[in-house]
Amino acid sequence: MKFISTKNTDEKVSFREAVLKGMAINKGLFMPEIIPVMEKNFFSKLGNLSDLDIATKVIYPFVEESIAQNDLLEILKKTLSFPTPVVHVAGRVYALELFHGPTQAFKDIGARFMAGCFSHFRNNQKKATILVATSGDTGSAVAHGFHQVDGVEVVILFPKGKVSPYQEYQMTSIVNSNIRAIEVDGTFDDCQALVKQAFADKALNQQLSLSSANSINIARLLPQMLYYFFAWKQIRQFSSKPIVISVPSGNFGNLTAGIIAKRMGLPIERFIAANNINNTFTKYMETGRYMPKPSVSTYSNAMDVGAPSNFERLMHLFGNNPDAIRNEIHSYSIDDEHTLDEIRQVYKSHNYKLDPHGAVGKICLTKDLNVNELGVFLETAHPQKFNEVVRLAIPMLPDSEVDLSGCAKVSIGNNYMDLLKIL
Ligand SMILES: *Cc1c(COP(=O)(O)O)cnc(C)c1O
Numbered sequence: 203m204k205f206i207s208t209k210n211t212d213e214k215v216s217f218r219e220a221v222l223k224g225m226a227i228n229k230g231l232f233m234p235e236i237i238p239v240m241e242k243n244f245f246s247k248l249g250n251l252s253d254l255d256i257a258t259k260v261i262y263p264f265v266e267e268s269i270a271q272n273d274l275l276e277i278l279k280k281t282l283s284f285p286t287p288v289v290h291v292a293g294r295v296y297a298l299e300l301f302h303g304p305t306q307a308f309k310d311i312g313a314r315f316m317a318g319c320f321s322h323f324r325n326n327q328k329k330a331t332i333l334v335a336t337s338g339d340t341g342s343a344v345a346h347g348f349h350q351v352d353g354v355e356v357v358i359l360f361p362k363g364k365v366s367p368y369q370e371y372q373m374t375s376i377v378n379s380n381i382r383a384i385e386v387d388g389t390f391d392d393c394q395a396l397v398k399q400a401f402a403d404k405a406l407n408q409q410l411s412l413s414s415a416n417s418i419n420i421a422r423l424l425p426q427m428l429y430y431f432f433a434w435k436q437i438r439q440f441s442s443k444p445i446v447i448s449v450p451s452g453n454f455g456n457l458t459a460g461i462i463a464k465r466m467g468l469p470i471e472r473f474i475a476a477n478n479i480n481n482t483f484t485k486y487m488e489t490g491r492y493m494p495k496p497s498v499s500t501y502s503n504a505m506d507v508g509a510p511s512n513f514e515r516l517m518h519l520f521g522n523n524p525d526a527i528r529n530e531i532h533s534y535s536i537d538d539e540h541t542l543d544e545i546r547q548v549y550k551s552h553n554y555k556l557d558p559h560g561a562v563g564k565i566c567l568t569k570d571l572n573v574n575e576l577g578v579f580l581e582t583a584h585p586q587k588f589n590e591v592v593r594l595a596i597p598m599l600p601d602s603e604v605d606l607s608g609c610a611k612v613s614i615g616n617n618y619m620d621l622l623k624i625l
Pocket residue numbers: 307308309339340417450451452453454455456457504505559582583
């Protein structure tokens with residue numbers, strides 16, 4: 203299978219090239235040329251397969267040109283070394299908990315798979331530099347996923363004062379290593395713009411062999427399909443109801459992965475794009491017009507994105523047709539006040555601790571779910587990771603002290619010259 207650019211379908215590369223390059227020419231994003239459809243009996247037998255078997259069968263058709271099946275199995279084994287359970291929360295509503303990995307957010311799965319692919323591909327080649335912008339969770343997942351991967355330097359840009367202390371700790375506590383976390387005096391969108399500028403800089407690319415670990419990298423995206431299959435398998439053991447999945451969304455990598463899983467044949471009734479007040483996508487669904495705007499800080503900061511990078515991929519999947527998207531995806535935008543209310547209520551009534559992102563997902567799910575359906579929201583991070591916010595809703599929870607004193611951090615201004623100086 204080849205991967206094509208969303209900007210130019212004549213630009214065709216192997217999986218290996220797509221991963222190492224990160225982004226296609228003219229800021230295009232790589233997409234699989236075709237999406238393979240699993241045989242019907244794959245789904246009827248899913249309950250008998252292990253998660254690792256499912257993962258190998260789902261991913262292999264995409265990578266077979268670049269990774270042998272045995273090697274893929276090894277990469278997947280390391281990626282999937284923690285569970286992704288479906289947990290009952292209330293009524294017909296379930297949480298798919300994606301936070302049982304080392305940095306307590308779903309991004310561990312994409313980052314670990316990508317690190318595995320990178321170390322598989324980079325053998326004996328010149329050193330690569332991975333440049334990544336983060337609103338918090340990508341940075342920590344990539345820092346941990348790539349820690350001590352030979353031949354790879356990682357530079358993480360995060361917005362100053364806009365990540366949680368816990369996230370900052372996870373990024374900056376790996377000192378004296380191949381990982382550097384840089385705080386930028388700006389927003390997440392500014393960090394992302396700097397990364398995009400670096401990728402458009404041909405001389406810099408030559409010199410550093412730049413690659414990206416944002417969800418623009420297809421190696422981050424593909425493994426994110428897997429937990430939709432795992433969730434479906436778990437649910438079908440106790441219910442045959444149509445399944446609706448609500449995805450707390452920022453850059454829309456998770457949702458794009460869900461749509462690809464559905465195109466592979468996974469029977470998901472529909473998806474919900476759950477947004478905080480950074481509602482560029484919700485507005486697009488209402489108006490059919492895409493109007494990116496600067497991001498605003500909220501309690502669910504991993505979703506503070508004004509110009510979602512995977513929007514381009516969704517357009518590609520739906521042929522730029524808003525009505526086609528509306529058929530499969532519903533979208534809502536939720537403010538901070540309702541997010542806190544939800545955390546408080548769900549804890550009080552159901553003794554389940556939501557994180558702010560999961561809370562946004564659950565509210566949107568409840569708004570949209572029909573009586574005959576079963577709903578799942580992705581619990582994208584552990585509540586502990588956003589303890590300062592969760593405690594605003596549930597003050598009796600203990601304070602978590604984060605000690606940043608031994609951490610390494612470099613600060614730069616929000617401009618390209620400053621970035622070049624530290625690269
Ligand atoms: C990254 C992140 C999101 C948003 O995911 P996208 O794939 O960028 O839409 C939501 N919740 C948490 C906790 C995250 O870390």
